[in-house]
Amino acid sequence: MSNIALGRYIPLNSPIHKMDPRMKIIAMFFLLIAVFVPAGYPGYGVLGVFIVSVLLIAKLKLNFIFRAMKPMAFMLVFLLFINILVLRTGYVLVKLGSFTIYSDAIFQTIYITFRLALMIMITTSLTATTKPLDLTLAIEDLLAPAKRFGVPAHEIAMMISIALRFIPTLIEETERIMKAQASRGVDLKEGKFKEKIMAILSLIVPLFVSSFQRAEDLADAMEARGYVPSATRTRYKQLKRTLKDDVMLMVVVLLLAGLIAMAIFL
Amino acid sequence: MKPIEVKHLKFSYDQETDVVRDVSFSVERGSYTTIIGHNGSGKSTIAKLLIGLLEKEEGEILIDGAPLTLENLAAVRNKVGIVFQNPDNQFIGATVRDDIAFGLENHRVDPLEMDTIIERFAEEVNMTAYLNHEPTRLSGGQKQRVAIAGVLAMQPEILILDEATSMLDPQGKADINDLVDQLHHIHNMTILSITHDIEEVRKSDHVLVMNEGQIVMDGDPDVILHRYADLVKLRLDAPFSVKLALELKKYGILLDTPMNEEGMVEQLCRLHLKK
Amino acid sequence: MPIAFEKVSYTYAPGTPFAYAALKEVDLAIEMGKITAIIGPTGSGKSTLVQHLNALLLPSDGQVLVLDRIITHADKPKQLKSLRKNVGLVFQFPEYQLFEETVLKDVMFGPLNFGVSEEEAKKRALETLNVVGLDPMIASKSPLDLSGGQKRRIAIAGILAIDPKVLVLDEPTAGLDPQGSKAMMQLFTALNRKYEKTVLIVTHDMEHVLNYCDNVVVMREGKCAAHQTVKEFFNDGKLLHELDINVPNVLRFKEKMIQSGMELPEGITDIPSLAKAIAGRIKP
Numbered sequence: 001m002s003n004i005a006l007g008r009y010i011p012l013n014s015p016i017h018k019m020d021p022r023m024k025i026i027a028m029f030f031l032l033i034a035v036f037v038p039a040g041y042p043g044y045g046v047l048g049v050f051i052v053s054v055l056l057i058a059k060l061k062l063n064f065i066f067r068a069m070k071p072m073a074f075m076l077v078f079l080l081f082i083n084i085l086v087l088r089t090g091y092v093l094v095k096l097g098s099f100t101i102y103s104d105a106i107f108q109t110i111y112i113t114f115r116l117a118l119m120i121m122i123t124t125s126l127t128a129t130t131k132p133l134d135l136t137l138a139i140e141d142l143l144a145p146a147k148r149f150g151v152p153a154h155e156i157a158m159m160i161s162i163a164l165r166f167i168p169t170l171i172e173e174t175e176r177i178m179k180a181q182a183s184r185g186v187d188l189k190e191g192k193f194k195e196k197i198m199a200i201l202s203l204i205v206p207l208f209v210s211s212f213q214r215a216e217d218l219a220d221a222m223e224a225r226g227y228v229p230s231a232t233r234t235r236y237k238q239l240k241r242t243l244k245d246d247v248m249l250m251v252v253v254l255l256l257a258g259l260i261a262m263a264i265f266l
Numbered sequence: 267m268k269p270i271e272v273k274h275l276k277f278s279y280d281q282e283t284d285v286v287r288d289v290s291f292s293v294e295r296g297s298y299t300t301i302i303g304h305n306g307s308g309k310s311t312i313a314k315l316l317i318g319l320l321e322k323e324e325g326e327i328l329i330d331g332a333p334l335t336l337e338n339l340a341a342v343r344n345k346v347g348i349v350f351q352n353p354d355n356q357f358i359g360a361t362v363r364d365d366i367a368f369g370l371e372n373h374r375v376d377p378l379e380m381d382t383i384i385e386r387f388a389e390e391v392n393m394t395a396y397l398n399h400e401p402t403r404l405s406g407g408q409k410q411r412v413a414i415a416g417v418l419a420m421q422p423e424i425l426i427l428d429e430a431t432s433m434l435d436p437q438g439k440a441d442i443n444d445l446v447d448q449l450h451h452i453h454n455m456t457i458l459s460i461t462h463d464i465e466e467v468r469k470s471d472h473v474l475v476m477n478e479g480q481i482v483m484d485g486d487p488d489v490i491l492h493r494y495a496d497l498v499k500l501r502l503d504a505p506f507s508v509k510l511a512l513e514l515k516k517y518g519i520l521l522d523t524p525m526n527e528e529g530m531v532e533q534l535c536r537l538h539l540k541k
Numbered sequence: 542m543p544i545a546f547e548k549v550s551y552t553y554a555p556g557t558p559f560a561y562a563a564l565k566e567v568d569l570a571i572e573m574g575k576i577t578a579i580i581g582p583t584g585s586g587k588s589t590l591v592q593h594l595n596a597l598l599l600p601s602d603g604q605v606l607v608l609d610r611i612i613t614h615a616d617k618p619k620q621l622k623s624l625r626k627n628v629g630l631v632f633q634f635p636e637y638q639l640f641e642e643t644v645l646k647d648v649m650f651g652p653l654n655f656g657v658s659e660e661e662a663k664k665r666a667l668e669t670l671n672v673v674g675l676d677p678m679i680a681s682k683s684p685l686d687l688s689g690g691q692k693r694r695i696a697i698a699g700i701l702a703i704d705p706k707v708l709v710l711d712e713p714t715a716g717l718d719p720q721g722s723k724a725m726m727q728l729f730t731a732l733n734r735k736y737e738k739t740v741l742i743v744t745h746d747m748e749h750v751l752n753y754c755d756n757v758v759v760m761r762e763g764k765c766a767a768h769q770t771v772k773e774f775f776n777d778g779k780l781l782h783e784l785d786i787n788v789p790n791v792l793r794f795k796e797k798m799i800q801s802g803m804e805l806p807e808g809i810t811d812i813p814s815l816a817k818a819i820a821g822r823i824k825p
Binding site: 304305306405432433435436437462464501502503506507509510513514516517518519527531532534535537538539 | 582583688689690715716717718719720721745787790791794797798801802803812813815816817819820822823824
C-alpha cells in the first residue's frame with residue numbers, strides 16, 4: 001500500500017474514509033483557502049500538523065508526498081534561482097564574491113514549496129479516502145442548489161458516473177485494439193514519423209468509432225428504461241451526514257478562523 | 267386487445283432505402299413470438315420502432331390497443347421492456363445493484379424500498395451472489411441476466427429481446443434462453459424475440475420471417491420451419507430435424523413429424539423393425 | 542517447421558493479488574498444413590493460448606516453437622515483429638480494427654507495415670478482397686459505411702494480405718447469421734486446401750468442428766485436455782461425455798438411433814451420410 005498514485009482511491013477502513021464526502025469536499029475547500037492565509041511560520045506549522053494528522057488517521061502512508069513533488073522538483077529549483085536573482089530583500093545570507101544571496105529569496109521558495117506540499121496533501125486526503133462514485137454523488141448534491149441558475153447538476157453527475165463505469169471497459173478495449181493492430185505489424189516504438197502517426201491513428205480511430213457506437217447504444221438503453229434527463233428522479237445511493245462530519249467541518253472552520261486571526265494579529 | 271399490433275409500418279434511415287417496408291403483424295397475449303431474418307432484413311429496426319427509439323415514417327403501432335405517440339411514450343416504455351444485443355452497452359450502473367436501481371430511479375421509486383426490489387429481481391435471474399460486482403467481473407451471460415433483471419424490476423407485460431444472445435457463448439445463450447422460457451411460462455409474459463437461433467424459433471408459438479424489410483412468412487413455426495428450400499433462399503437455416511427428414515425423403519422414407527426429433531426416432535425405429 | 546508448446550505456463554498480473562494462471566504447463570504440437578479447432582469453455586485458456594503464437598503474449602514459463610523460432614519469456618519486442626508476418630491472428634469481432642479512409646488502404650495497412658512495397662501491397666489487397674468474396678467495387682469505399690459481415694471480411698482480408706503461413710482465428714463466426722457463418726468456414730477451408738495455410742480456429746461451434754476441421758484441441762482450466770483428429774474425437778463417446786462436449790446434431794441423433802436399437806456404422810459426419818446409413822438399415 002505504499003504506492004499511492006496521485007489521486008487514486010485507496011480502499012482502507014478509517015474514520016476519514018467513512019465520512020460524508022460532501023463534508024469532505026467542503027472541508028477541502030476551506031483548507032485550501034487556509035493554505036493562502038499569511039499566518040507566518042506558526043500558522044503553517046499548525047496547518048501542517050493538522051493535515052498530517054488527518055492523513056495519519058486515514059491510515060495513509062506519507063511517502064506519496066515526495067513522489068508527487070518529484071515532477072515539480074525541477075520547477076522549484078528553477079524558481080529558487082529566479083528568486084535568488086530577483087529577490088534582494090531580507091538579510092544577507094551568503095556572499096559569493098560580488099554576488100549576494102538574500103534570505104527572502106530562500107524563504108520565499110521554501111514557502112511556495114511548503115504550500116504546494118500542503119495542497120497536495122489536502123487534495124489527496126480527499127481523493128484517497130473517497131470512492132470516485134461517492135465523490136460524484138457529493139458533487140451532485142453540492143451543485144443541486146445551483147440548478148435554479150441553470151447548472152445541470154444531475155446531468156453532470158450522470159455523465160461522470162457513466163464515464164467512471166466505462167473507464168475499465170475502455171482500457172480493456174484499448175488493449176484489444178492494440179493487440180489486433182500489433183498483429184498487423186504495428187510497432188509503436190519504431191518506425192519513421194509517418195509510420196508512428198499511422199500507428200496512433202490505428203488505435204485512436206477504432207476507439208472513437210466504437211465509443212460513439214457505445215454512446216448510442218447506451219442512450220437507447222437509458223431511454224428505453226425510462227430515463228429523461230430533465231425529469232426528477234430518486235436516487236438509490238443516499239449520503240448520510242453524521243455528527244462526526246459536522247464536528248470535523250467545525251474544526252476545519254475554526255482552524256481557518258484561527259489562522260486568519262493569526263494573520264491579522266501576528 | 268392485442269399487446270402489440272403493427273400496421274403497414276414503414277421506416278428508412280436516409281430517405282433512400284427503406285429498412286422497413288409495409289410491415290404488418292400482431293402478437294397475441296402471453297405468446298412467445300420470434301422474428302428471424304438475415305442480417306440487414308430490418309428485424310432490429312422493428313424492435314426500436316416498437317419502443318419509440320426510432321420514429322416511424324408511415325403506418326401504425328398499437329401497444330395494448332393504444333397508438334404509440336410522443337405523449338404516451340413513457341407509459342409504453344413502462345409496459346414494454348427491451349434487452350439489447352451488447353451486454354456491455356446497456357450496463358449503466360457501477361455494480362449490479364446500481365444497474366438494476368437505474369430503472370427504479372427513473373420511475374421515482376422510494377430509495378428506501380429499492381433494496382428489496384433489487385434483491386428480489388436479482389434472485390429471479392440468479393444473480394444474488396453478484397450484487398456488488400462490477401460489470402468487468404461478469405461474463406456476457408451474467409450481464410444479460412442483469413439487463414433482464416433491470417427490465418423485470420419495472421414489471422412490464424411485454425418483453426422484447428433484440429438478439430439478446432447473439433454475442434454470448436453457448437453457456438450464456440443456454441442460460442438466457444432458459445431464463446426467458448421461465449419468464450414466459452411462470453409470469454405469462456408476452457415475449458417478442460429477435461433471433462438467429464433456429465432452435466429458439468422451433469420452441470416458439472409464432473414466427474415472423476423477414477427479408478429485405480418485409481415480412482415474408484408469418485405463422486406457426488412447425489409449418490414454416492418445414493419450408494427448407496424457401497428458408498435457404500432467404501439466407502436462413504432450417505432445424506436439423508427438418509434437414510434430416512428432407513434427406514431421408516430422397517430414399518423414399520417419409521416421416522410425419524419432421525419437427526420433433528423424438529417423434530422421428532420413434533418412427534424410424536418402427537420402420538426399421540417392420541422390415 | 543512445427544508449432545509446439547513445451548510446458549508453457551502463462552500467468553496474468555503475476556505477483557499481484559490479481560494473479561491468474563491462464564495456462565498451466567501446456568504441452569501441445571499442432572500439425573502443420575491442417576485445420577485445427579481449439580475448443581473449450583470460456584476461461585479455459587483458448588485465447589491466451591493462441592496469443593502466444595504470434596508473440597502477443599510471452600510465456601511466463603516454458604517455450605513456444607513457431608515455424609523456425611523459439612519464443613520464451615526473455616524475448617525482446619524488436620525480434621517479435623517478424624514472427625507476425627508469418628502468423629496472422631484475427632481477433633474476435635475484428636471489424637473493430639478497421640480505421641483507414643478506404644477499404645483498399647485498410648487492407649494494405651498490414652503488408653505495408655511489414656515492408657511490402659506500395660505496389661505489391663495494392664496488388665495483394667485486391668487479391669485478398671477477392672478471396673474473401675467481396676466485390677472489387679468496395680475497395681474505394683469507407684470501411685465504416687459497410688455492414689458488419691462485410692467489415693469482418695475486410696478485416697480478414699487485411700490479415701491475409703500479409704500472406705502468413707499460419708492463420709489463427711478467434712471465433713471468426715461469432716454473431717454472423719447462418720449463411721454468413723457457413724461462407725466464412727468455407728473460406729477457411731479454401732485457404733487451407735488451396736493456399737496451403739495452416740489454420741487454427743478457436744470456436745464454440747461443434748458443427749463447424751465436425752464439418753470443417755481436421756484436428757481438435759480441447760482446453761480445460763488452462764491445460765490441454767485432449768488433442769485428436771476430429772474423426773477420432775467424435776467417435777470417442779466416453780471422452781465426449783467426460784469432457785461434457787455439446788455433440789453436433791448429427792452425432793446426437795445417431796446416438797439416439799443406436800440407443801433405440803438401430804446399428805449404425807462409424808464415419809458418419811454429416812446429414813447426407815446419416816440419412817444414407819439410416820435408409821440403409823430400413824431399406825437394405
